[in-house]
Amino acid sequence: MAKQRGAREKPARRREKRGGITTGRRKPCQHCRDKIEQVDYKDVAMLRKFISEKGKIRSRRITGACRRHQSQIARAVKRARELALLPYVNEGAVESSGGRRDRGDRDRDR
Numbered sequence: 001m002a003k004q005r006g007a008r009e010k011p012a013r014r015r016e017k018r019g020g021i022t023t024g025r026r027k028p029c030q031h032c033r034d035k036i037e038q039v040d041y042k043d044v045a046m047l048r049k050f051i052s053e054k055g056k057i058r059s060r061r062i063t064g065a066c067r068r069h070q071s072q073i074a075r076a077v078k079r080a081r082e083l084a085l086l087p088y089v090n091e092g093a094v095e096s097s098g099g100r101r102d103r104g105d106r107d108r109d110r
Contacts, residue, residue, distance in 0.1 A: 031065065031066070032066055039073050041079040044086060047076055049074070050065075050077065054089070057073070073089050
């Protein structure tokens with residue numbers, strides 16, 4: 001039997017990917033909550049919270065900062081790196097092996 005084109009059924013309701021119903025409300029920015037106007041580049045302990053293990057600046061989605069404060073955080077991290085208060089790259093990070101870019105051992109075998 002072929003389906004009739006004229007007859008429309010109600011589409012099945014799609015589930016949320018993460019499960020549960022979300023309201024779409026985000027947590028307020030930590031800096032807005034504390035009423036911090038300007039992020040200080042000399043506050044290294046606070047800036048380390050916004051840097052990953054590899055030394056990358058974490059995104060707004062992960063940090064929960066608003067757009068204004070996230071741009072201030074990024075600017076402060078860059079200034080702190082320039083003044084050697086923060087490292088550009090974390091030296092203690094363990095690198096994964098076997099990627100396409102990891103071909104240094106090929107030349108050594110020849």
